[in-house]
Amino acid sequence: MTEDKRSGSVYDRRSPLELDGAAMRALVDLAMARIIEHIDTLERQPAAVETGGAELARSLVESLPQTGTPPAELMELLFERVIPVSYNTASAGYLAYIPGGGLLHSAVADLIANAVNRYVGVWIAAPGLVQLEANVVRWFCQIVGYPEDAGGVLTTGGSLANLFALITARRVRLPADFLAGTIYTSADTHHSIQRAAVLAGFPPANVRDIPVDDARRIDVRATARQIEQDRHDGLLPFCLVGNAGTTNTGAIDDLDGLASLAAEFALWFHVDAAYGGFFALTERGRARMAGLARADSMSLDPHKGLFLPYGTGSLLVRDPETLWQAHSVFAHYMPAMQEDHEFVDFTQISPELSRDFRGLRAWLPIKMHGIDVFRDQLDEKLDLTEWAHQRLREISDVEIVAPPQLSVVAFRLRRPGWDATRLNALNREFMRRINARGNVYLTGTMLGPDFALRICVLSFRTHRDRMETCLSDIEQAAGTLVGPA
């Protein structure tokens, strides 16, 4: 009887949500035609569209649809009206914030992962797929120089990785009454650390903003003094956060110095390497981030340094048992968990249970190309940034505010004798004029009282030709702003 059922006309009761082979292929073809056109015309698209957003958004507000719309109409809406009004994060000219990538390989990996929809939160539910994701974590550990028995977990990005890291450090290093626990990091550290600390339960003031030096690296001695002072005051210093590439300027803290300091005071040493970490693939990056592997934990975003689409970060730890200690749970309705830790149940080492199979997104491109291709790309980004730095120095009236430590360079127009307000206004206008040409999109930041423009080179699509355009646009914009001395 069972066999009868299996070979029988099972699709009589097929749900309209179940697409047959032809319908699946038609839907994917529809999407792919648009995707290919989009990617193939990226060169002609502006690096950012900054107008019309409010009108567009208002026109899209919609109540729950009762009936369906043909997919071709939806694709038209997406690709012709909705997607174009945006920061063109897929473009070679997007040199703003930290550029994302958007490897199509990862898009295909997600297509597969979603279509087969296996469950990777616990090992026993899909041991092979879990192993592929565990391999990815292992590869990341290799890249940063972690020992063989290090581990970690993939996240949706750096913010959650930093949050999970601080919660882990809190649970492993502090008593249940942890409110006197204090965290040390540079004033240039990404705000996700401050936010993670607050979400993890600490009073905001418990995050100590330590001053930075001229290269915008944390002052290690000042850190030591603050720790000693806090101990003296009865606080519980427990966590030190270093940077391997700040968002502001790509600054790399003295990681070796910080690691030694953390050891001296028995602090958990976390490194925010979300942006910079994958440069450890290159010789230059490895040298500049010396000490990185001494971290107890680090955040590392493949959607930055490996060019993956947004949505893939990672938290790596030297000792995976710390993640177990912080996260593992038990429930009767759950499948059997791995006891000896030869294999990993991701839900036992992170706050998530059901979640996407995000490992494939990194696995497929690395397997298809090998890591050497990624190393070459990152080396190219370092070269391009150094080249831009040299060219910027040749433009009169431009001063370098932060020379590249990785693939960020910060600069501004100088006007001797001008006060900060006037100079900042000038530089905002300078940025506006560069961006108005549409070839590149740059963003700025505040370094102390000073507004500075940044170039951040991290897309796999950005090559020498676009950097030449970028510098040419900067030079021309600077030329239009020659004013009275």
Added chain:
Amino acid sequence: MTEDKRSGSVYDRRSPLELDGAAMRALVDLAMARIIEHIDTLERQPAAVETGGAELARSLVESLPQTGTPPAELMELLFERVIPVSYNTASAGYLAYIPGGGLLHSAVADLIANAVNRYVGVWIAAPGLVQLEANVVRWFCQIVGYPEDAGGVLTTGGSLANLFALITARRVRLPADFLAGTIYTSADTHHSIQRAAVLAGFPPANVRDIPVDDARRIDVRATARQIEQDRHDGLLPFCLVGNAGTTNTGAIDDLDGLASLAAEFALWFHVDAAYGGFFALTERGRARMAGLARADSMSLDPHKGLFLPYGTGSLLVRDPETLWQAHSVFAHYMPAMQEDHEFVDFTQISPELSRDFRGLRAWLPIKMHGIDVFRDQLDEKLDLTEWAHQRLREISDVEIVAPPQLSVVAFRLRRPGWDATRLNALNREFMRRINARGNVYLTGTMLGPDFALRICVLSFRTHRDRMETCLSDIEQAAGTLVGPA
């Protein structure tokens, strides 16, 4: 000069990671051929493969690949060796835990979202795409009966939604020194609440496990007594967590009663509706979950009740300002945020900054079909569960441990006079024999000292034919276990 660059031979320096149109199409075709074959043969695949996992996983352990592998080989590895060894969560016969769905529409949506790789963490970066995701949140709010100005955020699943909810409640309702804050929930509540409380900084004992009644619903009076006792003892009751469909048995707490209790004691009322919430689309579900819309917040998983692939949950709140209060941050390098809250910056109302554009995954299938199709599917699941319940009652020696409140029914073999140990062993063997036939995959849970089997019907692929097979397999397995009285 700029124009020259744009029209010039830009792809001279094309990265090997940049696939051209033909290569993109070839890769997608390769994947789609496998996906279609996989989905079209689901009927003939076992509902779970539980052996060979360790050997497979060990054979896949691999160091960082230096060089590439042809994609066809990778697809073969995935689809022929890796994916088949798993709980077949895509199968119509997967009636275990809470079944996931895996709509192909969502897989295509992710293909698009990843390929264009726009950034939706802040509104200004992609106002139209952000609005589509905001629409999805609005639709979910409509479905559960929330007012027009409710809001929320999409997450990767229920665990993070519960974590973000507890952190929000903590930040909105408790002082900075919150360690005396106590949380009330039934003993049958999903463990992610317990874990969320601990990760949010509370001592484990601050989560009060309130006893359940015969229908496994929280005892509202006992809850009130515990709150009063805790207040009297100087603790700070601040949060009450109800269930709209427990994982164990699909039990629905008296949500109206809990809402009134929460109001009386000024507690934050959170409902874990991760599994059950979308049944609010149906008349029966809405009636059974009366009071749901009185919650301050709720978790609702579209990767459960809307059949989406794993990786899409949501946290909805009556008052979106509470999410802002708990999460908003400022940093100089960040884009401009929306001040008047006509539009939403997702990063200001959740712990994430960079993350995937997960709204499209829900938007595309709902837009393509309209919500009525989803309602019909959920009604069918309620019918199927009720049908299974009636059929189970006709099988001799089977007793219903938990009649369906939604789409879960729990049952076991009874043997008058047997002790719990012997009876539990018998029922584990009962489940083993059902699952061994490969047509369906059931899992069990502990209800007090008693092991019970569960049927949970939630896949859009599960229809009457598979349920008939399921009941037939149960009946036959029960028959093989007829033993001495």
